[in-house]
Amino acid sequence: MALTQKEFIQMLRDARSIPLVVIGCAGELILFAFAVHTSVGHIPMVVVDQSVSAASRSYIEAFVESGSFDLEAMADNQADAMHAIDSGQASIGIIIPPDFARQVLLRNATVLMLVDGSSAFTSQSAYQSAQAISEAYAVSLTGQVASPLTTYIQILYNPDLKDLWVVVPGFFAMLFQAISMNFTSLAVVREREAGTIEALLVTPIQPIELMLAKTLPNLALALVNTLTLMITSILILGVPFRGSLSLFVILSLLNACCGLVMGLAISTLVNTQNQSQQLSGMVNITGMFLAGVMYPVYSMPLVLRLIGYVFPNTYFVPIARGVFLKGTGLPDLWPQALAMAVLFVALLFIATRLFRQSLD
Amino acid sequence: MEINLNRLYALIYKETVQLLRDRRLLLFIFGLPILELFLYGYAVHMTVYHIPMAVVDQSQDSQSRDFIQALVNSQYFDWTMNSQSQADAGLAIDRGEVKVAVVIPPDFSASLARGDASVLIMLDGTDNAAVQSGYSAASLVAQNEALRLTATKINPGGAAGSGALPITASTQVLYNPDLIDIWLILPGLVGLILQTLGITQAALILVRDREMGTVEPILATPVRPVEIIVSKMAPLLGLCLLTMAVVVGLGVFWFGVPFQGSLFLYFWMSLLFIASCLGLGLLISVGAQTQMEASTNGLLFMLLGMLLSGFMYPTSIMPALLRWIAALVPVTYFIRISRAIFTKGVGLNFIWSDALVLLLYTLVVIFAASKSFKQRLD
Numbered sequence: 001m002a003l004t005q006k007e008f009i010q011m012l013r014d015a016r017s018i019p020l021v022v023i024g025c026a027g028e029l030i031l032f033a034f035a036v037h038t039s040v041g042h043i044p045m046v047v048v049d050q051s052v053s054a055a056s057r058s059y060i061e062a063f064v065e066s067g068s069f070d071l072e073a074m075a076d077n078q079a080d081a082m083h084a085i086d087s088g089q090a091s092i093g094i095i096i097p098p099d100f101a102r103q104v105l106l107r108n109a110t111v112l113m114l115v116d117g118s119s120a121f122t123s124q125s126a127y128q129s130a131q132a133i134s135e136a137y138a139v140s141l142t143g144q145v146a147s148p149l150t151t152y153i154q155i156l157y158n159p160d161l162k163d164l165w166v167v168v169p170g171f172f173a174m175l176f177q178a179i180s181m182n183f184t185s186l187a188v189v190r191e192r193e194a195g196t197i198e199a200l201l202v203t204p205i206q207p208i209e210l211m212l213a214k215t216l217p218n219l220a221l222a223l224v225n226t227l228t229l230m231i232t233s234i235l236i237l238g239v240p241f242r243g244s245l246s247l248f249v250i251l252s253l254l255n256a257c258c259g260l261v262m263g264l265a266i267s268t269l270v271n272t273q274n275q276s277q278q279l280s281g282m283v284n285i286t287g288m289f290l291a292g293v294m295y296p297v298y299s300m301p302l303v304l305r306l307i308g309y310v311f312p313n314t315y316f317v318p319i320a321r322g323v324f325l326k327g328t329g330l331p332d333l334w335p336q337a338l339a340m341a342v343l344f345v346a347l348l349f350i351a352t353r354l355f356r357q358s359l360d
Numbered sequence: 361m362e363i364n365l366n367r368l369y370a371l372i373y374k375e376t377v378q379l380l381r382d383r384r385l386l387l388f389i390f391g392l393p394i395l396e397l398f399l400y401g402y403a404v405h406m407t408v409y410h411i412p413m414a415v416v417d418q419s420q421d422s423q424s425r426d427f428i429q430a431l432v433n434s435q436y437f438d439w440t441m442n443s444q445s446q447a448d449a450g451l452a453i454d455r456g457e458v459k460v461a462v463v464i465p466p467d468f469s470a471s472l473a474r475g476d477a478s479v480l481i482m483l484d485g486t487d488n489a490a491v492q493s494g495y496s497a498a499s500l501v502a503q504n505e506a507l508r509l510t511a512t513k514i515n516p517g518g519a520a521g522s523g524a525l526p527i528t529a530s531t532q533v534l535y536n537p538d539l540i541d542i543w544l545i546l547p548g549l550v551g552l553i554l555q556t557l558g559i560t561q562a563a564l565i566l567v568r569d570r571e572m573g574t575v576e577p578i579l580a581t582p583v584r585p586v587e588i589i590v591s592k593m594a595p596l597l598g599l600c601l602l603t604m605a606v607v608v609g610l611g612v613f614w615f616g617v618p619f620q621g622s623l624f625l626y627f628w629m630s631l632l633f634i635a636s637c638l639g640l641g642l643l644i645s646v647g648a649q650t651q652m653e654a655s656t657n658g659l660l661f662m663l664l665g666m667l668l669s670g671f672m673y674p675t676s677i678m679p680a681l682l683r684w685i686a687a688l689v690p691v692t693y694f695i696r697i698s699r700a701i702f703t704k705g706v707g708l709n710f711i712w713s714d715a716l717v718l719l720l721y722t723l724v725v726i727f728a729a730s731k732s733f734k735q736r737l738d
Binding site: 021024028031034042043044059082085086087088104105107108109110111112113114115116117118123124125127128129130131132134135136137138139141142150151152153154155156157158159163165166167169170182183186190270271272273274275277278279281282285286289290294295296298299300301304318321322324325326328332 | 382384385388389391392395396399400402403404405407408409410411412450453454455456459476477478479480481482483484485486487488489491495496498499500502503505506507510526527529530531532533534535536537539543544547556560561564565568651652655656659660663664667668676678679681682685696699700703704706710
């Protein structure tokens with residue numbers, strides 16, 4: 001108990017990093033809210049209109065009206081359009097040939113679109129929207145015949161396709177683990193680097209007590225962080241919380257506990273804070289990718305999916321999304337919750353053994 | 361006041377030896393970017409295929425099967441389960457068993473013939489892939505199907521498909537015709553990796569010395585503060601360049617990403633960029649008391665770089681305030697430069713403005729850092 005108190009005091013004395021962490025996380029989330037636009041609009045477009053006719057103007061109009069493209073510049077020829085894309089002024093170029101108007105009447109017009117393939121999100125979405133707009137316009141030209149098929153696309157839980165809503169639960173998952181893991185490992189390694197761990201070991205303190213002392217303050221930090229982030233995302237950013245609050249907090253803490261234990265394990269593998277930082281960075285990044293925080297697990301090769309199973313976030317991401325946005329509870333999520341609990345026990349077992357060994 | 365070159369050389373030698381001695385750290389330092397590269401290379405697809413899909417086919421006729429087949433053929437969706445009703449499919453999405461459900465009402469063929477058929481596609485709005493790729497893929501497939509059906513209606517005997525339409529758009533993706541993900545990611549990733557490495561290592565090394573109290577003994581010698589800084593930064597610069605070579609080399613030779621531009625220009629731009637990151641790390645080290653604080657600051661910059669630099673999300677559509685913040689992170693400039701040289705293969709005449717800003721940035725940061733560093737030491 002006294003030892004835990006010592007760790008708490010040590011952490012609080014290092015008071016500069018606590019607000020940094022808590023505010024930093026909340027700030028990061030708010031930044032996320034404004035930065036993340038997975039569905040790209042307002043793609044800058046350069047147009048070469050060699051036809052200069054009513055037909056070509058209304059074709060261009062269709063692009064601008066869609067909201068996906070902004071008419072950035074007009075160019076004289078294809079080379080100029082290429083130049084605009086090379087220099088990054090535009091991300092898509094549309095080249096309308098001189099005989100466009102006549103060919104439209106003959107039902108034989110062609111248009112060339114140049115898409116900037118160098119930036120990740122823009123290329124894909126520019127490519128698809130441009131195709132879709134052009135086809136829709138072409139269909140509208142064929143006139144009277146309405147399509148015999150209407151498709152309704154319904155986005156469950158997130159009808160307006162708000163990118164932020166999708167990102168927030170993953171953000172919780174990523175952050176807790178990163179912070180609790182990194183800090184726990186640093187707390188142990190710092191002691192080792194400074195040589196004060198020997199001093200602690202000559203006292204009658206048990207390794208298990210030392211472990212608890214190192215992890216409990218970080219658990220408290222994780223709890224504070226959970227609450228701040230929930231307040232930020234629900235009250236400031238307006239992300240709906242549809243499930244059970246207590247279930248979410250409990251499972252978040254379980255996830256944080258997994259992170260703490262992983263931190264302990266990492267601390268036994270490194271000698272300096274710098275090493276600890278790098279190693280937890282590696283574990284974090286792997287976890288971020290393979291646990292489906294940002295990229296879906298189901299589209300990954302089997303080997304990577306299997307590796308993903310040892311990361312607690314693999315189970316926490318569906319839990320966070322389920323409880324936060326879908327409003328589902330334990331009846332639906334018990335397999336994930338159970339898996340996470342089992343994983344926690346296994347990690348705890350490994351970490352305790354490693355930790356004891358490293359102390360001897 | 362003059363810098364003694366012999367002394368400087370000796371100091372650089374000492375720092376290099378110190379850096380090289382920590383084998384485990386070096387392993388982690390090189391391991392991290394390689395790991396990142398492989399994860400991006402094998403785990404990540406900007407366009408997500410094989411999204412699990414539930415099918416509620418209440419019609420069970422050839423037209424409904426055609427529609428489902430079109431969804432499956434697009435490769436975006438995997439038909440993983442059948443449901444009896446829309447409610448069942450909704451539950452499957454609730455449980456996370458599937459991310460997409462398509463509901464085809466009874467009498468599909470008949471209503472198609474009448475021209476008033478409808479299909480419902482439900483997407484899991486909590487899954488980022490379903491929201492991004494799934495949504496656009498579903499709309500595209502649905503539109504194509506509608507197009508095909510319209511075309512056959514306009515022109516029953518003729519060829520189906522968009523051939524019947526008055527306008528055909530042929531799209532050409534520049535620089536990356538097959539839209540290969542790793543081609544898109546690598547130039548940005550180089551910048552992100554170098555920035556993280558440069559900032560955290562520069563900050564950590566200086567703060568560690570202060571934390572351990574090893575700065576004072578050195579200061580007692582005739583060594584000048586400038587020499588200390590230069591000697592600490594020189595091996596890091598080498599380390600960063602080496603990391604860059606490893607990442608670019610792996611990208612080009614293992615993943616086959618074509619390097620279009622001038623390697624010479626790329627080298628100098630990277631050098632400038634690394635210098636700006638080291639300067640920033642130096643500046644952070646002045647403000648930080650402990651290694652923990654320095655590393656938290658470094659982490660913050662890494663996240664800023666990831667979110668705001670244009671690495672993941674385009675900067676052009678961000679609010680002005682965010683673009684201002686992004687302008688404070690050096691990787692924002694470098695990503696544009698890197699993509700221009702690496703992927704587009706253009707020269708200095710296209711990137712001179714970014715290069716100039718980066719140069720100014722570097723000078724300002726290094727000036728500010730050495731100034732405040734000197735103050736701290738005095």
